[in-house]
Amino acid sequence: MQIIVCIKQVPDTAEMKKVQIHAERGTLVREGIPSILNPFDEYALEEAVRIKEKLGGKVTVLSMGPAQAEDALRKGLSMGADEAVLLCDRAFAGADTLATAYTLSAAIKKIGPFDLVLCGQQAIDGDTGQVGPSLAEHLHVPQVTYVDRIEVEGQNLKVRREVEGGYEELHCPLPALLTVVKGINEPRIPTFSCLAEALEREIPMWTAADLAARTDRIGLEGSPTWVVRIWTPEPRRNGQVIECPPAEAAQKLASFLRQKGILS
Amino acid sequence: MGIGIDQDKCTGCGRCPAFCPFGCLEVVDGKAVIKEGCLVCGACREVCDFEAIVLQSEPSQGIPDLEKYSGVLVFAEQHQGKLRDCTLELLGAGRKLADQTRQELAAALIGSEVDMLCPPLFAHGADKVYLVQDEKLKFYHTDPYAASLGAVIVQQKPSIVLFGATTTGRDLAPRLAARLRTGLTADCTGLEIEEESGHLLQIRPAFGGNIMACIKCANVRPQMATVRPKVMKKTVPDLSRRGEIIKVEGKVNPKSIRTKVIQVIETMDQIVNLEEAEIVVSGGRGLGRAESFHLLEELAQALGGAVGASRAAVDAGWKPHSFQVGQTGKTVCPKLYIACGISGAIQHLVGIQTSDMIVAVNKDPEAPIFKVADFGIVGDLFQIIPELTRVVREFKGDNGSGGCER
Numbered sequence: 001m002q003i004i005v006c007i008k009q010v011p012d013t014a015e016m017k018k019v020q021i022h023a024e025r026g027t028l029v030r031e032g033i034p035s036i037l038n039p040f041d042e043y044a045l046e047e048a049v050r051i052k053e054k055l056g057g058k059v060t061v062l063s064m065g066p067a068q069a070e071d072a073l074r075k076g077l078s079m080g081a082d083e084a085v086l087l088c089d090r091a092f093a094g095a096d097t098l099a100t101a102y103t104l105s106a107a108i109k110k111i112g113p114f115d116l117v118l119c120g121q122q123a124i125d126g127d128t129g130q131v132g133p134s135l136a137e138h139l140h141v142p143q144v145t146y147v148d149r150i151e152v153e154g155q156n157l158k159v160r161r162e163v164e165g166g167y168e169e170l171h172c173p174l175p176a177l178l179t180v181v182k183g184i185n186e187p188r189i190p191t192f193s194c195l196a197e198a199l200e201r202e203i204p205m206w207t208a209a210d211l212a213a214r215t216d217r218i219g220l221e222g223s224p225t226w227v228v229r230i231w232t233p234e235p236r237r238n239g240q241v242i243e244c245p246p247a248e249a250a251q252k253l254a255s256f257l258r259q260k261g262i263l264s
Numbered sequence: 265m266g267i268g269i270d271q272d273k274c275t276g277c278g279r280c281p282a283f284c285p286f287g288c289l290e291v292v293d294g295k296a297v298i299k300e301g302c303l304v305c306g307a308c309r310e311v312c313d314f315e316a317i318v319l320q321s322e323p324s325q326g327i328p329d330l331e332k333y334s335g336v337l338v339f340a341e342q343h344q345g346k347l348r349d350c351t352l353e354l355l356g357a358g359r360k361l362a363d364q365t366r367q368e369l370a371a372a373l374i375g376s377e378v379d380m381l382c383p384p385l386f387a388h389g390a391d392k393v394y395l396v397q398d399e400k401l402k403f404y405h406t407d408p409y410a411a412s413l414g415a416v417i418v419q420q421k422p423s424i425v426l427f428g429a430t431t432t433g434r435d436l437a438p439r440l441a442a443r444l445r446t447g448l449t450a451d452c453t454g455l456e457i458e459e460e461s462g463h464l465l466q467i468r469p470a471f472g473g474n475i476m477a478c479i480k481c482a483n484v485r486p487q488m489a490t491v492r493p494k495v496m497k498k499t500v501p502d503l504s505r506r507g508e509i510i511k512v513e514g515k516v517n518p519k520s521i522r523t524k525v526i527q528v529i530e531t532m533d534q535i536v537n538l539e540e541a542e543i544v545v546s547g548g549r550g551l552g553r554a555e556s557f558h559l560l561e562e563l564a565q566a567l568g569g570a571v572g573a574s575r576a577a578v579d580a581g582w583k584p585h586s587f588q589v590g591q592t593g594k595t596v597c598p599k600l601y602i603a604c605g606i607s608g609a610i611q612h613l614v615g616i617q618t619s620d621m622i623v624a625v626n627k628d629p630e631a632p633i634f635k636v637a638d639f640g641i642v643g644d645l646f647q648i649i650p651e652l653t654r655v656v657r658e659f660k661g662d663n664g665s666g667g668c669e670r
Contacts, residue, residue: 133437
């Protein structure tokens with residue numbers, strides 16, 4: 001099995017309690033916010049490595065981003081991926097999900113034939129979940145999203161997908177692209193020797209020229225959508241907090257809900 | 265509008281015929297040929313390695329003719345012959361946009377034996393329904409749905425296309441946006457028309473809800489968006505409203521459907537789905553063990569709501585991942601969210617902050633959940649929740665046989 005896992009380095013949104021927006025540029029101030037491997041991508045990586053351990057093959061981990069996104073790729077290597085590639089070029093900057101998917105597809109075509117592409121269901125910074133299905137279209141392979149179980153049966157997959165109010169089980173031929181949810185596995189914690197080994201590795205960096213990518217389909221120019229404005233939402237105001245015997249507390253809450261028209 | 269083969273570029277490689285959802289492509293004398301019955305869905309265009317397949321209204325360069333695109337199209341999501349609630353919400357939002365631009369609001373209804381759903385679509389504001397029916401469209405599969413909706417979009421050229429940000433909408437919309445090479449904005453909570461330009465302003469939370477962003481797709485059409493369920497308001501249905509049904513003919517080629525649903529598993533332990541519930545009662549670490557969730561289930565039942573769980577409760581194995589609310593779980597947007605024994609880590613708060621009202625029950629007065637709660641009770645949930653269940657049942661005047669009034 002040739003498996004490609006697409007990952008993203010993201011700001012740790014849990015550390016973003018004090019979000020600042022640059023007064024003049026209107027962009028997010030990212031300094032001081034630590035970067036992490038997108039949590040959903042860890043599940044994709046783990047699943048890829050498990051499939052490889054069972055069936056043999058190779059796992060390549062792929063990311064587009066600035067030079068420091070190397071750290072996320074090294075984490076992938078430490079978890080058991082065999083190869084890593086970073087797509088890094090100023091020309092890629094400002095890409096929306098369409099341009100990102102195009103760029104990733106150009107890289108995957110350069111990597112060579114594959115059986116399976118795995119992505120996390122979404123990244124926790126943009127929260128769009130759009131790159132996976134868009135990439136599947138660019139690669140002309142079938143997709144299944146929100147997958148929480150994968151069984152490989154020869155040249156076919158049997159997968160389970162989390163949907164509203166339950167699950168769907170599907171058959172899907174290979175090659176294919178799947179996006180996975182958290183419930184699929186418990187990612188391993190890499191050992192020190194794996195981490196040390198990953199740190200030693202040379203990670204190839206590919207530019208737009210290496211990909212022979214069309215300049216009108218990458219970065220800002222290849223992005224039909226753009227951000228007009230960002231702002232911090234008004235924080236929720238906290239209301240009343242009471243501390244009294246249970247029966248009284250329940251009564252007070254009930255009359256509050258009645259007053260608000262929720263209990264009627 | 266049409267699609268054509270650039271004779272100079274086509275090498276007759278034979279790759280595209282397998283990708284036509286309607287079986288309308290073949291290679292004759294070393295060149296690809298488009299046969300009768302083509303719905304111009306555009307599925308073949310991306311497949312061609314030589315860029316020999318061209319949509320003919322497409323300008324070769326420069327800004328496309330945006331004026332040719334008009335109106336709002338809503339993907340009318342249905343599940344087993346019932347319209348999703350979010351479809352009606354999309355019609356409410358789409359109606360406003362259509363009125364503001366003085367254009368029409370259409371719905372695309374795709375499925376098998378779903379024509380009875382046209383009247384409710386009209387009642388909720390649609391002027392037209394594009395109806396694609398085929399027994400092979402009974403279950404949602406990405407390939408035939410993308411082909412069918414793609415055909416409607418390419419032929420009708422709506423300016424705006426809206427989807428619910430459901431598992432179906434979020435699977436289908438990005439696939440189609442890539443095919444049409446247009447922009448897509450995810451999980452919008454606000455939609456407006458920019459007065460001077462007429463472009464769609466798409467407002468959405470990002471970075472875990474820490475910021476809001478306004479996004480525009482100015483130079484390409486259609487402007488596509490998925491919309492977070494429960495945020496937009498439905499219109500009051502007008503049962504006397506009528507509209508035009510346009511049947512889209514086209515036989516789905518079974519070979520083009522690559523995935524196959526073999527089983528649909530409904531988890532019947534909830535009356536209402538977490539994503540669609542008006543009221544959600546969630547439990548966290550403070551519940552102590554899996555069995556304690558029955559307290560929340562009883563309250564949820566009395567209120568006619570659904571049960572959710574924090575990451576701590578899911579990681580402890582008390583509830584499956586499908587119950588998880590928060591960053592690595594689901595985003596919910598109910599009228600009332602009751603957090604029981606949940607401290608309120610930022611990862612949890614991002615999944616609940618668009619709720620209309622948040623109630624928290626926690627024994628720790630310092631718990632961060634109280635900072636976002638409209639009503640907080642400091643105390644022992646094991647005593648307070650049963651009391652509350654009792655009060656709700658009394659109020660609703662039943663004896664615990666379930667208070668779901670919906």
